[in-house]
Amino acid sequence: MKSFGANKVLKGVDLQIRGGEFVGLMGPNGAGKSTLIKILAGVYEATSGEIRLGGKPVRSLASSSDVGFIHQDLGLIDGLTISDNLSLAQPPKRRLGPVLDKRAERAEAAQALRLVGLSMSVDTYLSDLTPGEKTLVAVARVMGRGANILVIDETTSALPPADAGRVIESLALAARSGATVIMVTHKLSEILNATDRVVVIIDGELVQDAPTAGLDRAALVEMLMQHESDAREINTRAAAGEEPTCVLELHDVCVGKLGPINLRLNAGEVIGISGLPGSGLHDIAFLVNGSLKPERGEVVAHRQGLKRALVPPYRESQGGFGALSVRENLSVSSLWRWRRRGARLLSPRRELRDCAKIAADLSVRPRPMDVPFDTLSGGNKQKVIFGRALLAQPHLYVLCEPTRGVDVGTRSEIYRLIREMAASGAAVLVASSDAEDLFSVCDRVALVVDGRLQRLRQVTEMTASELELMV
Ligand SMILES: Nc1ncnc2c1ncn2[C@@H]1O[C@H](COP(=O)(O)OP(=O)(O)OP(=O)(O)O)[C@@H](O)[C@H]1O
Ligand SMILES: [Mg+2]
Incomplete structure (x- = not known):
């Protein structure tokens, strides 16, 4: 459970996620999705309740090297190369005393890029990449560090469809090779194309938890709208009038x-x-x-x-x-x-x-x-x-x-x-x-x-x- 002052934002959410699952988390704006992710990341502390990882209670998932978070602001630096971005906040590789082993860093970076299907040089500056490629670098960064649980909050919402598609594909590939993915999104196509299971949170409560197989767009919309009394049908477009001004x-x-x-x-x-x-x-x-x-x-x-x-x-x-x-x-x-x-x-x-x-x-x-x-x-x-x-x-x-x-x-x-x-x-x-x-x-x-x-x-x-x- 999580409250901000008198505002109860999460009202006792119970959720178990098995290893290797790709779980899509949906729900209306303000439902509590990001709050849940921030509690997992240790940004907020739950008012009550607990988190278990592999059966053991933990304060948050952030301290485990198994878990990687990708937030909407990716936390990458435009003025650095891919390799430097990937080794940011990692203990530096040393050869002898204070001499850094740049070769080893670059080799590791190249390997991480391959995990997400990118093939450019690791010396490319981040500023030369498209937004979709930057997002893939953020995915490569957590995967390259050995994270096999990926937690992603609306990372694709600002990407054009082709870029978003590549990111989702690479997450799905990670899931197929054993990683666990928890992804918040509003995009129905992403849920249908990539996830194994969809969880819907409305008003701080978990109201649906279902396998994705067998669902289509209409079924998803219905799940999302069940508590939405004020959602209205799309009108047909107004017919064009006389000579435009x-x-x-x-x-x-x-x-x-x-x-x-x-x-x-x-x-x-x-x-x-x-x-x-x-x-x-x-x-x-x-x-x-x-x-x-x-x-x-x-x-x-x-x-x-x-x-x-x-x-x-x-x-x-x-x-x-x-x-x-x-x-x-x-x-x-x-x-x-x-x-x-x-x-x-x-x-x-x-x-x-x-x-x-x-x-x-x-x-x-x-x-x-x-x-x-x-x-x-x-x-x-x-x-x-x-x-x-x-x-x-x-x-x-x-x-x-x-x-x-x-x-x-x-x-x-x-x-x-x-x-x-x-x-x-x-x-x-x-x-x-x-x-x-x-x-x-x-x-x-x-x-x-x-x-x-x-x-x-x-x-x-x-x-x-x-x-x-x-x-
Ligand atoms: N730091 C905070 N202080 C007070 N209220 C907050 C804070 N952070 C979030 N909230 C409230 O918690 C509720 C849930 O917000 P949250 O960001 O989790 O929604 P969300 O499901 O991620 O929505 P969206 O789809 O719009 O991103 C909202 O009503 C929001 O106003
Ligand atoms: Mg949010």
């Missing part, structure tokens, strides 16, 4: 390696753009938002006082005010809404009412709005930043990775809200590496390749596999 246009815009980019954003339309990491995908979003200035070309607003709102791609480092409350994080961009007529003062009652409504629509947990943003779970942080953009009621929404890390129920709620934005006449740009975002809410989509934005295509003309291939 352009609200903002990029005209031959260049910045860094990007460009020239031409793009028109129309009222009532959701445009989706996608691309690999490093493609400049989010830079296009920042150009549209006005937070990045073009070196050449023009960003033309087609209406006076065009109001824009941005959901940035990395909620941990951008956009959230950790020490401020959920309510303050929601309302900070919209204080004008609650100004009393003719007065300088705000109406806190109306502010609270509007914030509470948005928080309820997005099922932000926990419910009290005075808790610090920092204490929210990953997915709930995302919801608050999304809610802030909604409250600002802009003419143009710029949404980067809008569903990163949110649970299945909230994902469809976010899709519904995006369609509502467009239906109420706003223009929406979704910049996402998640194929589902593109085909679930966008009217037209295009890929960013080699610094250029390819032709926009109607999503209805594309098949699901074409879209999957795009990203």
